Amino acid sequence: MAKKPSERRNYEDEDMELNLTPMMNLISLLIPCLLISMVFVEIATINVTAPAIGSASDGDPPEKPDKPPLNLVITITDKGYTLAASGGVLPGVASAEGGEATGPTIPLKTSEVGCVRYVGTVPPPRAVHRTQSPCADPQAQKQFQVYDNAKLTEMLVAIKDAFPDEQRVTIAAESSVEFEALTDAMDAAREQSEEGGTKRELFPEVVLSPGLT
Amino acid sequence: MSEKQDAIPEGINELPDPSAFAAPEGGVKRKRKQRDLIKPEPLSINSLMDIMTILLVFLIKSYSSDPVTLKQTEDLKPPFSSSQLKPDPSTTMTLTLKGILVDDDPAVQIATSDGQVAESDREGGGFLISPVFTKLEAAVEHQKEIASYNASAEFKGLLTIISDRNVPFSLISQAMYTAGQAGFTKFKFLVVKGG
Numbered sequence: 001m002a003k004k005p006s007e008r009r010n011y012e013d014e015d016m017e018l019n020l021t022p023m024m025n026l027i028s029l030l031i032p033c034l035l036i037s038m039v040f041v042e043i044a045t046i047n048v049t050a051p052a053i054g055s056a057s058d059g060d061p062p063e064k065p066d067k068p069p070l071n072l073v074i075t076i077t078d079k080g081y082t083l084a085a086s087g088g089v090l091p092g093v094a095s096a097e098g099g100e101a102t103g104p105t106i107p108l109k110t111s112e113v114g115c116v117r118y119v120g121t122v123p124p125p126r127a128v129h130r131t132q133s134p135c136a137d138p139q140a141q142k143q144f145q146v147y148d149n150a151k152l153t154e155m156l157v158a159i160k161d162a163f164p165d166e167q168r169v170t171i172a173a174e175s176s177v178e179f180e181a182l183t184d185a186m187d188a189a190r191e192q193s194e195e196g197g198t199k200r201e202l203f204p205e206v207v208l209s210p211g212l213t
Numbered sequence: 214m215s216e217k218q219d220a221i222p223e224g225i226n227e228l229p230d231p232s233a234f235a236a237p238e239g240g241v242k243r244k245r246k247q248r249d250l251i252k253p254e255p256l257s258i259n260s261l262m263d264i265m266t267i268l269l270v271f272l273i274k275s276y277s278s279d280p281v282t283l284k285q286t287e288d289l290k291p292p293f294s295s296s297q298l299k300p301d302p303s304t305t306m307t308l309t310l311k312g313i314l315v316d317d318d319p320a321v322q323i324a325t326s327d328g329q330v331a332e333s334d335r336e337g338g339g340f341l342i343s344p345v346f347t348k349l350e351a352a353v354e355h356q357k358e359i360a361s362y363n364a365s366a367e368f369k370g371l372l373t374i375i376s377d378r379n380v381p382f383s384l385i386s387q388a389m390y391t392a393g394q395a396g397f398t399k400f401k402f403l404v405v406k407g408g
Contacts, residue, residue, distance in 0.1 A: 020258060027265045034272035043283050044296045045373065045401040050393050076382075117293050126379070175383035179308075179376045180292040182385070183404055187295050208400075210340075210386050 046186055049207045070166045072159065072203065074152070074189060076173040076181055078125040080104035081152050083159075090155075106155065109148045115140045124181035147181060149188040153202070157192055160202050172209035182208075281305060281373055283403065292378040294404035300373060301401070304352045306345070308376040308388055315348035328381050340390045349395035370398035 068086060075082040082104040083090040090105045113123050115135035122129040123146050135142060160166070169189050173182060186206050191199045280302035283291065288309040307314040312322040313330070321334055321344040330342050353368070360368045372392050376385060389400060 020262060024258065024262070024265075027262075027269055031265065031268055031272065034269070034276055038272065038276060041283065041285065042406040043279075043281065043291075043300060044294060044404055044406045045298045045300045046294060046296045046404055047298060048400045048402055050389055050398065050400055121379075124378075173382040175381060175386075177382045178378060179380045179382070179385060179402075180378035182382060183292045183294050183378075183402065186402075190296070193295075208386065208389065210390065 046183060046190075046206065047204075048186075049205065069168075070159075070163050071170070072166065072168070073170045073172060073209070074185055075104075076147075076171065076177050076185055077104060078127050078174060078176065080107040081147065081185065082106075083152075083155060085159075106148050106151045108145045109151075110143060110145050112141045113144045113146055115142055124178045124184070126178060127176060147184060149184055152185065152188045153192050156189055156202050157200070160200075167203060168205040168207060169203035170207045170209050281375075281403065283375060283405075289375070289377050291375060291403055291405050293407050295406075296404055297406070298401075300403060301371060303369070303371040303373045303401070304349070304356070304397075305373045305375055305403075306349070306388060306392060308374065308380045308384060310377060310379055313342065313345050313388065315345060316352060318348065320345045320348045328379070328384050330384070330387065335387070337390075337394075340387050341394060342387055342391045345388065346391050346395055349392055349397065353396040370396060371401065372397040372399070373401045373403055375403040 071086045073084045075084065083106070108125070108128070116138045117123075118135045119138050120136070121134050122132060123144050125145075125147070128145050132144070156169075171182065171185055171189070189203045189206070191201050191204070193199055279300075281300040283289075285291075288311050289307065304316055307317070310323060310326070310328045313320045321330055321342060323330055325331075332339065334343055335341060336343055349372075353370075356366075356368045359366050374385070374388070374392075392400070
């Protein structure tokens with residue numbers, strides 16, 4: 001377009017800046033909004049098969065296996081783990097705290113527990129820790145009576161060595177047992193961490209039993 | 214060498230005319246020119262905009278990619294686990310000591326401190342939690358209806374259970390029994406990685 005002589009002289013000054021202010025407003029609002037709603041915990045899942053209620057069609061192959069199934073059952077009570085299978089119940093092991101042979105296979109043990117997972121609370125089974133003060137400092141170590149997950153893994157490794165094809169474990173629990181104890185037992189039963197960071201799979205198929213009466 | 218070099222041009226020792234330094238007659242014009250020179254450059258925010266745009270895209274992408282989102286509150290702290298399995302998109306059931314939610318929609322409240330649903334809300338020998346059953350059944354119906362129109366969105370019967378770590382096993386087994394009755398066959402417990 002033709003310009004007036006007076007405008008022609010100021011031609012260089014017409015280098016217009018894009019007005020980014022509304023855009024900046026929008027972005028500076030959106031970013032805090034998204035940051036707040038963002039979840040920084042990494043989540044995972046544990047696959048669980050339901051206790052067989054009605055739907056028998058799911059899962060099991062129709063042909064009969066040569067060997068009878070192991071039917072490994074871990075029962076969680078507030079006294080510890082009890083292991084049972086088709087052959088019978090594993091008797092209790094004598095523990096340093098004087099666990100009786102009539103008690104659970106793996107009784108609770110007293111040990112130093114890192115508080116990082118239990119800030120403001122106590123490790124399961126919580127019923128036995130009612131009188132104790134909860135963890136406050138995440139860096140602290142406190143004495144608690146806890147489920148002996150290492151021992152459970154150790155015994156399950158021995159069972160896995162004897163029955164290498166077995167994948168399935170049934171977990172039953174007393175009605176008052178916390179969900180956290182359940183997932184801890186599933187972790188202990190799923191895999192064994194070996195030296196060098198490798199993991200050996202033990203019993204990844206978890207079946208939850210409807211519970212003890 | 215030559216006379217030319219020695220020769221001093223005429224008038225070099227004379228002082229210049231002081232009037233040449235005086236303000237020109239159009240004083241206003243000159244002031245405006247000075248003001249134009251001092252005028253500050255507009256703040257260059259182009260690089261800032263680049264950063265913000267990249268951040269925005271990253272945030273929106275990570276926001277939409279999670280199939281199941283978890284908002285931890287005082288009442289809902291899932292346990293830690295060493296599991297590495299990724300969550301799948303599915304119906305969710307959230308269990309806390311205060312109540313049960315189906316797909317983030319409150320289904321039943323728990324008034325007692327022991328985490329048990331009131332007897333009046335339970336049927337089938339105390340195992341079936343009726344308000345939860347109604348909601349789960351509606352979710353199954355909804356998914357099956359979608360599956361009837363869209364073959365790729367097949368109904369898998371998968372339910373993700375988000376549970377607080379203090380929830381007792383009795384409530385979990387009741388909730389799972391209820392979900393089983395509503396048509397769910399596979400379950401995933403949501404846990405927090407680590408530990």
